[in-house]
Amino acid sequence: MSDTPPPARRRLPLTWLGLAPFALFVALFLIAPTMKIVLGAFQRADGSFTFENIAGLFTDSILSSYWISIKISVASAALGCLVGFLMAAAMVLGGLPRSIRSPLLTFSGVASNFAGVPLAFAFLATLGPLGLVTVALKTHLGINLRVYGFNILSFWGLTITYLFFQIPLMILIITPALDGLKREWREAASCLGASGAQYWRMVALPILFPSILGTFALLFANAFGAVATAIALTGSSLNIVPIMLFAQIRGDVLGNPHLGYAMAFGMILITGVANVLYIVLRMRSERWLK
Amino acid sequence: MKRAAAWAILLLGMAYFILPLLGMVEFSLSMKRGIYSLEAYRVVLADPRFRETFSFSVGMALLTIAVGMAIVVPTAFWVRLKMPGLRPYVEFVTLLPLVIPAIVIVFGYIRLYNTSSVLPLTGTIFGTNLLLVFGYVTLSLPYMYRAVDTGLRTIDVATLTEAAQSLGAGWGTILARVILPNVLVSVLSGAFVTFAIVMGEFTMAALLNRPAFGPYLQLMGANRAYEPFALATIAFVITWACMGLIQLVTRFSKHDKAAR
Numbered sequence: 208m209s210d211t212p213p214p215a216r217r218r219l220p221l222t223w224l225g226l227a228p229f230a231l232f233v234a235l236f237l238i239a240p241t242m243k244i245v246l247g248a249f250q251r252a253d254g255s256f257t258f259e260n261i262a263g264l265f266t267d268s269i270l271s272s273y274w275i276s277i278k279i280s281v282a283s284a285a286l287g288c289l290v291g292f293l294m295a296a297a298m299v300l301g302g303l304p305r306s307i308r309s310p311l312l313t314f315s316g317v318a319s320n321f322a323g324v325p326l327a328f329a330f331l332a333t334l335g336p337l338g339l340v341t342v343a344l345k346t347h348l349g350i351n352l353r354v355y356g357f358n359i360l361s362f363w364g365l366t367i368t369y370l371f372f373q374i375p376l377m378i379l380i381i382t383p384a385l386d387g388l389k390r391e392w393r394e395a396a397s398c399l400g401a402s403g404a405q406y407w408r409m410v411a412l413p414i415l416f417p418s419i420l421g422t423f424a425l426l427f428a429n430a431f432g433a434v435a436t437a438i439a440l441t442g443s444s445l446n447i448v449p450i451m452l453f454a455q456i457r458g459d460v461l462g463n464p465h466l467g468y469a470m471a472f473g474m475i476l477i478t479g480v481a482n483v484l485y486i487v488l489r490m491r492s493e494r495w496l497k
Numbered sequence: 498m499k500r501a502a503a504w505a506i507l508l509l510g511m512a513y514f515i516l517p518l519l520g521m522v523e524f525s526l527s528m529k530r531g532i533y534s535l536e537a538y539r540v541v542l543a544d545p546r547f548r549e550t551f552s553f554s555v556g557m558a559l560l561t562i563a564v565g566m567a568i569v570v571p572t573a574f575w576v577r578l579k580m581p582g583l584r585p586y587v588e589f590v591t592l593l594p595l596v597i598p599a600i601v602i603v604f605g606y607i608r609l610y611n612t613s614s615v616l617p618l619t620g621t622i623f624g625t626n627l628l629l630v631f632g633y634v635t636l637s638l639p640y641m642y643r644a645v646d647t648g649l650r651t652i653d654v655a656t657l658t659e660a661a662q663s664l665g666a667g668w669g670t671i672l673a674r675v676i677l678p679n680v681l682v683s684v685l686s687g688a689f690v691t692f693a694i695v696m697g698e699f700t701m702a703a704l705l706n707r708p709a710f711g712p713y714l715q716l717m718g719a720n721r722a723y724e725p726f727a728l729a730t731i732a733f734v735i736t737w738a739c740m741g742l743i744q745l746v747t748r749f750s751k752h753d754k755a756a757r
Contacts, residue, residue, distance in 0.1 A: 225575035226583070232568055233590055236631045237638075240605020241597055247608065294510040301503020311507075317740045318514060320690070323697045324714040325521075325729035331718075332726050333520030340516060371517065374510070432598030435699035439715050449600055456604050456704055471601045482596045 245475065247468035260469035268446070269461075273473065276431060276448040279362060283369035284426035288419055290370065291377025298378075299385040312382065315375035322372045327439035330368045334359045360441045368436060373426050380425070384418040384492065414492075421488030428481040432474065448474060518733065525726035537727035546713060547728075554702075554710035557626075558695035561633040562688045565641050568634065570684065573645045574676050577654045584646075591642035594635050603632060603701045625705055632701045637694055641687040648683025649676075682750040686743045693739040697732055 251257050264270070297303065298311055333339050334352070338359075344350040358364055388411055396406040434449040441450070448470065454460045455467040528536040541547050576584050594602070606628055610618040618624035657679070661671045677684065699711035714732065718725040 222579050225579060226572060226587075229568055229572040229587070232631070232634070236606075236635050237590075237593060237597075237602065240602055240609050243605045243609045244601055290510060290513075293506050297503035297506040301506075302500045303503055303507070307507075313740060313744055314514070316743075317737050320693050320740070321697075321733060321736050324699050324711055324718065325697060325732040326517075328714075328718055328725050328729035329517040329521040329733075332524040332729075333517045339520035339523055371514065374513075428596065432600070434598070434600050435697075435711065435715070438699070439718055442719070449598070452600055452604070453700070453704070456600070456607065467604070471604050474598055475596075475601055478596055478598060 241475065244468050244471045247465060248472035250465060250468075252465065260463075260465045261472075263463065263466050264469050264473060269451070269466075269470065272446045272448050272451050275362065275446060277477075279365055279369070279447065280427045280430040282362075283366045283373050283430045284423050286366065287370055287373025287377050287426050288423050291374045291422075292381055292419065294374065295378045295381045295385055299382060300388075312379065315378045317375075319372050319375040319379060322433065323435035324439040326368060326371055327436050330359060330364070330371070330440065334364065334367065360444050362445075365437060365440060365445065365447075368440060369430050369433065373430065376426060376429065377422055380422045381415075381418060384415055388414065417488040417492035421485045421492060424481040424484040424488065428478040428485075431478055431481070521726050521729050521733070524723060525730045528723040537723040538731075541724050541727045541731075544724075546708075550708050550710045550713035553708055554696050557630060557633060557709065558692045560630045561637060561695050562691050564630055565634040565637055565691060566645075566684060566688070569638070569641045569645050569687070570677065570680070571672055573642060573649055574654065574672060577646075577649050578658055588642065588646070591638045595639050599632075599636055599698075599700045600704070602635060603704045606632060607704065619705070625707060629701060629705050629707050629709075632705075633691075633695050633698065636698070636701070637687075637691040640690045640694070644683045644687030644690070645680060648680035652676075652679045682746050685746045689739040689743050693736045696735050 248260050249256055249258065251259070264273075294311075298308060331338065334341055334357075336353075336359075341352050344352060359368075392410055392414075393406055396410050401409065432449065434453060437445070437447055437450055438453060451460075452467065452470050452474065455470065459467070461467060461470075525537050526533040526535070528534060528540070572587065576587050607619065610616050610624075610628060612620040618628045654676070657675050658671055661675045666675070696710055698709065699715060702709035703712040703715070710732075714725065714728050717728060
């Protein structure tokens, strides 16, 4: 009886020890660097506490870079959700052969991972001044994209490029949700006299809404943090937050190291809020889709 | 009618995905005026900088997979076996790299591990490479952990462990000879995703000033006309191959189970 407690006491620390390598790694290479940035955003060069850096963000050039970033992220997330939803719905509910499903999902897996520098090149080769589509439209249809004010190194150019990884991500996330729509719901709705449009408006969309909105938040964060595609595509001609932060880390272009911390902190804040939204909405949507 | 609309949506969507890839391949083949040729690929493959950066990135990717798996597999195993209550928290931590942008993480590295700090990793080339591997492990943590954890869900961890222990196996033997073979397919899927991520990664390598494939691509894009498109095509083939291999190992394992 008396020798039961010692083994229990000996085992407790050993159990925790199994998690130590992971905890140490995460603390050193994920948490500590992030905390360094967050704390640095509220410090002067001498280490004293201040709100000056945060206040320093509210200048025209930095605010406008945040604004452009947010606009591009919202546009590419919204369009990504819309197109991805339509494609997934066509695949799941459109009465197409099931054999297209697996290749399409595999391709979505590839495309959602094909980001960064190569993606920017692919779009330069297509919609750039000498790109495949630009030239084809000009020679065959007489449409000069330049005349319509389209330029790949612009807001819309970047948005269209981001869609290449946004749409597949939406397809990958929303397909299980669409699979979860039960046939009985549709039948029950039509028994009660609902038209197809009414079924969508009053049954299917309200059920899917949390998933769609949650994915929107995820896509938003995804676009907001994208650095490589933007740099390879536009160089430094478009002032979005990741490009500005990249230049700041390389050469302190803002002339104040702690302003860089504050910019990075602003990025974490925005992607963090978007992701919390995603998690909350995801939990809501899982209530229905079991 | 409905089916026609569905086809129309899908085909339009696919056109959006296929056109950029076509444009990229077309450009990469048109280095010689008037005819299609593999000239751009020849130039790229002959470039010593290509070989250096490419093999550097392959090495980094393999190291990342090794270090990542050494951290993730025992952790996921241990959490499932001994501390199932902590699983949601550990999973949450592994998902954090999706929330915190890579550029912010590497910014933190540069400030935290500079030459005047306690752990001056950026002071030497070896240290910087090590930091880059750790950074890549961090980036791939969400994919690796989820893959391994999903694999562990399909096997009875507790029974296997007890069976191995009653036959006299230590923790190392259990992990290497009992758990790992059983979740090998998941480990491989995680490894292939990691490989694809590391090969194309730009931000961390550029800001840590390491000669990786991503920064080389960007540099070529800024200076050359046709070679970047050949490089982008190569990068796409790598991504495609990694995803194809995941499908292959998954399918292979399904056959394996059906046969029994």
